[in-house]
Amino acid sequence: MPTLTKSISGWGRYPAHTCELSRPERYADLKADQPSIIARGQGRSYGDASLNEHGHVLLTERINRMLELDIKQGIIKAEAGVTLAEILSVCVKHGWFLPVTPGTRFASLGGCVAADVHGKNHHHDGSFGKHVLGMEMLLADGRRIQCSASENSELFWATVGGMGLTGIIGTVTLKLIPIATSQIQVQHRAAGNLQALFELLNDPDLDDHYSVAWIDCMAKGHKLGRGVAMFGHHASVDEYRAALPLTHHVKSVRNLPFDFPGWLLNPLSINLFNQAYFWNEGRKTDAFLTSYESYFYPLDAIGQWNRMYGKRGFLQYQCVLPETQALSGMTRLLQAISASRNASFLAVLKRLGESSLGMLSFPMPGFTLALDLPLHDQQALFTLLDRLDQITLEHGGRVYLAKDAHLSAENFRLMYPRYADWLKIKQQFDPANVFNSSLARRLHIGEQP
Amino acid sequence: MTRNVLILGATSAIARGVAMAFASLGDNLYLASRDLDELQRIASDLRVRYDISVHTGLFDANKPETHTAFFQQVVGTMGNLDGIALAFGLMGDQISAREFDVAEKIIMSNYTGAVSILGLSANYLEARKAGFIIGITSVAGDRGRQSNYVYGSAKGALSLYLQGLRNRLYPVNVRVLTIKPGFVDTAMTFGLPGMFLVASPATIGKKIVESLNKSADVIYLPFFWRYIMLIIKHIPEFIFKRLKL
Ligand SMILES: Cc1cc2nc3c(=O)[nH]c(=O)nc-3n(C[C@H](O)[C@H](O)[C@H](O)COP(=O)(O)OP(=O)(O)OC[C@H]3O[C@@H](n4cnc5c(N)ncnc54)[C@H](O)[C@@H]3O)c2cc1C
Numbered sequence: 119m120p121t122l123t124k125s126i127s128g129w130g131r132y133p134a135h136t137c138e139l140s141r142p143e144r145y146a147d148l149k150a151d152q153p154s155i156i157a158r159g160q161g162r163s164y165g166d167a168s169l170n171e172h173g174h175v176l177l178t179e180r181i182n183r184m185l186e187l188d189i190k191q192g193i194i195k196a197e198a199g200v201t202l203a204e205i206l207s208v209c210v211k212h213g214w215f216l217p218v219t220p221g222t223r224f225a226s227l228g229g230c231v232a233a234d235v236h237g238k239n240h241h242h243d244g245s246f247g248k249h250v251l252g253m254e255m256l257l258a259d260g261r262r263i264q265c266s267a268s269e270n271s272e273l274f275w276a277t278v279g280g281m282g283l284t285g286i287i288g289t290v291t292l293k294l295i296p297i298a299t300s301q302i303q304v305q306h307r308a309a310g311n312l313q314a315l316f317e318l319l320n321d322p323d324l325d326d327h328y329s330v331a332w333i334d335c336m337a338k339g340h341k342l343g344r345g346v347a348m349f350g351h352h353a354s355v356d357e358y359r360a361a362l363p364l365t366h367h368v369k370s371v372r373n374l375p376f377d378f379p380g381w382l383l384n385p386l387s388i389n390l391f392n393q394a395y396f397w398n399e400g401r402k403t404d405a406f407l408t409s410y411e412s413y414f415y416p417l418d419a420i421g422q423w424n425r426m427y428g429k430r431g432f433l434q435y436q437c438v439l440p441e442t443q444a445l446s447g448m449t450r451l452l453q454a455i456s457a458s459r460n461a462s463f464l465a466v467l468k469r470l471g472e473s474s475l476g477m478l479s480f481p482m483p484g485f486t487l488a489l490d491l492p493l494h495d496q497q498a499l500f501t502l503l504d505r506l507d508q509i510t511l512e513h514g515g516r517v518y519l520a521k522d523a524h525l526s527a528e529n530f531r532l533m534y535p536r537y538a539d540w541l542k543i544k545q546q547f548d549p550a551n552v553f554n555s556s557l558a559r560r561l562h563i564g565e566q567p
Numbered sequence: 568m569t570r571n572v573l574i575l576g577a578t579s580a581i582a583r584g585v586a587m588a589f590a591s592l593g594d595n596l597y598l599a600s601r602d603l604d605e606l607q608r609i610a611s612d613l614r615v616r617y618d619i620s621v622h623t624g625l626f627d628a629n630k631p632e633t634h635t636a637f638f639q640q641v642v643g644t645m646g647n648l649d650g651i652a653l654a655f656g657l658m659g660d661q662i663s664a665r666e667f668d669v670a671e672k673i674i675m676s677n678y679t680g681a682v683s684i685l686g687l688s689a690n691y692l693e694a695r696k697a698g699f700i701i702g703i704t705s706v707a708g709d710r711g712r713q714s715n716y717v718y719g720s721a722k723g724a725l726s727l728y729l730q731g732l733r734n735r736l737y738p739v740n741v742r743v744l745t746i747k748p749g750f751v752d753t754a755m756t757f758g759l760p761g762m763f764l765v766a767s768p769a770t771i772g773k774k775i776v777e778s779l780n781k782s783a784d785v786i787y788l789p790f791f792w793r794y795i796m797l798i799i800k801h802i803p804e805f806i807f808k809r810l811k812l
């Protein structure tokens with residue numbers, strides 16, 4: 119198969135690594151015929167998970183056929199390269215929706231399994247892998263093998279959240295959830311500080327199918343952690359009596375035409391934005407309807423919004439802290455961030471529920487915080503990240519590999535206690551460590567316990 | 568009105584773009600190439616996305632002796648045919664094409680095989696006095712260059728053949744379109760050096776199907792290749808022969 123050697127990066131545009139790419143067009147060509155290889159879907163992970171410096175990267179974007187859609191049972195079987203957007207384009211009109219969705223619909227199905235992504239309903243429905251009925255994998259020794267929670271289940275749970283390091287995910291069968299309309303009924307509540315925000319997210323009377331909170335990272339002192347909690351559910355027909363409840367709206371995506379100059383996002387401009395956002399969104403305490411696109415995928419409306427952070431790119435920090443430690447830990451994280459000069463534009467707080475059976479899956483019961491950190495001054499930023507990792511560890515939490523570009527191999531082991539179990543399965547199915555990535559080498563995943 | 572369309576070389580990325588565009592209009596399709604497994608995956612996808620009827624079948628351009636039976640089978644399965652889109656082709660490697668057996672395969676896969684199956688298609692549509700033939704050739708057929716003249720000559724021959732066919736079928740109301748893509752982002756071009764202004768196969772496929780509603784007979788895609796080729800064709804031979812193209 120023809121190859122192309124090129125420097126590529128993840129969504130954060132940091133780091134950029136030179137990799138040898140190939141792009142199969144046929145399912146039969148989706149195989150591991152290189153000594154060091156990693157699959158890459160849509161490159162929507164932020165750091166180095168889908169890179170393989172000086173190794174091979176297998177692009178799955180053309181292996182994107184939807185093979186079966188059962189509109190009675192709500193089951194779809196598709197090749198791993200298909201995007202969530204494409205799945206939505208066929209299932210919403212039949213009254214079905216993704217059981218779990220990340221904040222972008224441009225992720226691939228394979229990428230969602232490999233990162234075991236979570237959505238705004240994690241506290242009720244768990245992460246992506248739980249809704250996968252089965253998949254076909256292509257292994258290092260050339261075998262094609264079916265796996266699910268009941269068949270080859272160890273391989274299945276090593277692959278769900280396994281960041282592509284156990285094999286290539288070829289096809290995925292996914293259970294969908296029924297919806298009556300394509301609209302989301304939403305309600306916002308503002309909170310003046312972090313504790314109040316936690317209380318909103320924990321309030322059973324306010325809780326809904328989906329919940330998420332936005333945090334103003336610039337607020338300090340007694341306002342630290344102030345934010346807006348957003349609750350939502352798929353609107354019923356009664357809630358949405360308009361003419362065409364199951365239309366599938368796609369707004370055209372406008373690309374950011376150029377890299378913003380690095381200075382554009384500075385503490386002052388971000389502060390102004392956050393102030394305005396807090397007042398505007400915090401006022402929406404009456405329930406309102408919005409399209410599923412604008413509720414789940416607000417950032418998708420601006421194609422390549424990652425260019426907003428300029429050429430040097432940015433890192434995303436996402437960690438989860440267990441329930442009992444969350445408030446004190448998040449307070450310390452936010453203090454560390456607001457004390458540093460690394461202004462964050464977007465910070466999101468979510469409640470997470472039960473852990474997944476995925477051995478390297480990220481979620482655990484508690485709260486997760488995610489924020490973008492522009493890469494202006496690398497040294498200052500890495501010092502901050504070390505500090506954040508330390509706080510996360512001290513509170514029994516972990517960092518999300520799909521977002522990460524900085525964690526150390528040592529801290530990874532402390533954060534992911536089931537790594538040793540995972541490694542046994544990895545060595546069983548990929549003894550020569552063929553499936554390898556820049557992330558895996560940084561964290562020494564696959565090599566040593 | 569729903570049309571029945573046969574797509575030859577349907578596993579190619581451009582052909583998939585063409586199939587998507589027809590399917591989005593509700594047309595029914597017959598997909599053919601040498602890779603049945605892959606055709607069936609593409610067919611399933613078209614059914615899921617567009618809820619149309621799709622058939623698949625084996626077709627090898629290099630086995631003209633099988634073409635009559637193949638064509639009859641397609642017509643039998645579909646009931647009738649409104650159009651044929653020919654997308655198969657083989658770029659091959661110009662260096663190894665210095666050997667005749669390699670060159671012959673390139674010529675068969677781009678030209679001789681096309682003459683065989685398009686001949687059958689033309690006779691069929693001529694009798695029905697309606698329909699269309701879409702032939703995908705290439706800008707490479709507009710002028711011979713050292714880097715791909717075996718492929719280019721076969722595509723150039725196909726362009727001439729389509730021109731003649733158009734002339735023959737004009738009185739019986741059968742459209743013949745000659746599509747000349749520039750660089751398209753497919754398996755044929757992935758990783759090749761010297762690519763520029765590369766178009767997506769989905770966009771090209773859509774434009775090809777839209778061309779049926781327009782009057783032009785020879786279509787460069789994207790459009791600016793018409794002007795690029797105009798310039799290239801007008802470079803005097805005494806200069807052109809010195810260029811490293
Ligand atoms: C705006 C935005 C919002 C996001 N919101 C969320 C969120 O709310 N929740 C959340 O959990 N994540 C979120 N993410 C992260 C994103 O969902 C994950 O990183 C996801 O993995 C991206 O899918 P991808 O196809 O782009 O994968 P890539 O980035 O291409 O790859 C990610 C990992 O998956 C592996 N992989 C991809 N395809 C295959 C395959 N076929 N076989 C084996 N391994 C494979 C790769 O090797 C890599 O390790 C968000 C990302 C963005 C950009």
Ligand SMILES: NC(=O)c1ccc[n+]([C@@H]2O[C@H](COP(=O)([O-])OP(=O)(O)OC[C@H]3O[C@@H](n4cnc5c(N)ncnc54)[C@H](OP(=O)(O)O)[C@@H]3O)[C@@H](O)[C@H]2O)c1
Nearest residue numbers: 578579580581600601602627628655656705750751753755
């Ligand atoms: N990509 C470009 O930049 C470009 C530019 C100009 C013109 N074109 C032309 O556009 C068409 C499609 O190109 P592409 O880039 O999509 O190419 P591609 O991916 O290489 O596809 C070529 C297709 O031709 C089929 N084929 C080859 N030999 C065949 C044979 N003997 N019998 C039947 N089918 C055969 C193959 O199908 P099976 O293997 O399944 O049989 C394959 O799907 C080709 O005619 C090409 O010459 C392409």
